[in-house]
Amino acid sequence: MKQKIVHEQILQQKMNKSLIQAINVLQFSSLELIEYIKQLSKDNPLIEEVNFDYEFANYKKNYSDQVSYEEINERKLSMYDQLKEQLYTLKIAKDMKPIVYFGIDSLADTGYLDISLEEWAKRCHTSMEKVEQSLQLIQSLEPAGIGARTLSECILLQLRNNGNDEAYLQDLLENHLELIAEENIAAIAEQYDINEEKAVHLVNMIKGCHPKPGQLMNEPVAEFVIPEASISKEGGEWIIAFYKWSKPTITIDKSYKELNRLGQEAESYLKEKTLQVDWLHHVLSYRSNTVERVIKIIVEKQTLFFEHGYYMLQPLTLQKLANELHVHVSTVSRALRNKYVQTKYGVIPLKFFLQSGIKQQNGKPIAAFVVKKLIHELVEHENKQKPLSDEAIKTKLQDEFGINIARRTVMKYREQLGIPSSMKRKQRR
Structure with missing residues (x-):
């Protein structure tokens, strides 16, 4: 019985590592995948052939000069903004x-709080109670894990955001993190009196958390962009056609089967490489299905x-998208990373479609x-x-486009766009 448990544990550990590798491949852009x-x-x-080279070369030849759809010269917002x-x-x-603003400005690039609560209270001339309330507000923002003070707290925030709130989670993350690192399923199950299946699920959830959530908000821009798919309308329906490089097929050299005749060493080598190909098929399928x-x-x-174009963009958040797909926010974030689609408006990053929304004064939401x-x-x-003054812009938005927002919102967005005030824009004749 003991031998069986050990065998199953080793098998499960291999499965967990495979899952982690699949998640890593999910983050790859098409170029990185190739x-x-x-x-x-x-x-x-x-691996005899990977079938995407011809189509990829063709695309580069036809679209290398195409300008990507730009977000109206808007300056890149930092994590803090x-x-x-x-x-x-x-x-x-x-x-x-x-x-709260001071707390946000006190975050490191990783998203972790870079100051003690006592120092925070002292610098803001306020009470510890208000500082703790402010920290809770920051930790409620997206992505989950922002504002954490330790790795354990970062993971705990992400798990709770995903509906996992078992009483023992905090103790596990604060006092037995080594059990997770070692993927010691049996020890976790015994420590918290849960079955091994639940322990495995828990470890997988923890492994799926991002250790530095701030990095999700400061991603590098790809130097050369190729899309995952093209989106076009045919027969009144929107069709998504995926390029071969986003769903590559792998041809296997069957002549290597004859290595079996060369002895045990060759057979062992062949088995190892066959398992690698099987694993590659699995992770490519996971990536393409998720994207x-x-x-x-x-x-x-x-x-x-x-x-109808950008005027009809709708508010859409990372959390809402994750809820629709019934997956963790970090999974969606990885699936969006440096991925693009070809549209009639040009090549557009998938992250562009996640737009923060504001409520107009009439209560209707609109994409910022x-x-x-x-x-x-x-x-x-x-x-x-x-x-135009901010008030005049507010009036024009109302009269010409039916957008009803406050003057201070106009001012905020104007400043985010790097547009000076009307006095500074005025030109003398």
Whole structure:
């Protein structure tokens, strides 16, 4: 019986490692995926051909000069700016705002809090109670894990955000993190009186958490962009056609089967490389299926954009997308990373379709991007001798586009776009 348990545990550990590798491959852009498979094929003689090179070369030849769809010259928002933008959706007492802002500015690039609560309270001349409330507000922002003080707390925040709130989780993460690192399923199950199946599920959930959530908000931009799929309308329906490089097929050299005749060593080598090919098929399938599901939901939620353009973009958050797909937020974030789609408007990053929303004064939600785009255009075409004030922009948005927002929101978005005030924009004749 003991031998069986050990065998199952080793098998489960291998499965867990396979899952982690599959999650890593999910993050790859198409270019990274191509390079990854090419490197594997150099070390695995069973891989005879990877069928995407011709189509990839063709695409580069035809689209290398294509300009990607730009977000109206909007400056890239830092992690700190993105977090502060989310605060506009929360009700925060006026006296709490500067304390919360200070806390956000005190985060490291990784998303961890880089200051003690005592120092925070001292610097803001406030009580520990208000600092703790401010920390809770920051830790409620996306992505989950932001504002953590330790790795254990970071993972715990992500697990709780995903509905896992068992009483023993905190003790496991704070006092027995080594059991997770070792994937010691039997010890975890015994320590907390749970069955091994639940322990395995728990370890998988923990392994799926991002250890540095701030990095999700500061991703590098790809130098050369190739899309995962093209989106076009045919017969009144939106069709998603995936390129071969996003779903590559691998041809196996069958002549290597004859190695079996050369002895046990050759047979062992062949078995190892065959398992690697099987694993590669598995992770490629996981990546393509996940990305395909994400793109399908995006097309469904942003159909008006594909029909009519950026003016019809809808608010859509990472959490909402994760809820639709019934997966963890970190999985969606990885699936979106450096991935693009070809549309009639050009090549667009998938992350572009995740738009923060604001409630208009009439209660209707609207994508913040749409408002920023219109503000940009109104300023672009204004009379330079009589530039539009924030109040005048607010009125034009209401009268010409039916967008009803406050003047302070106009000012906030104008500043985010790097547009000076009307006084500074005024040109003398």
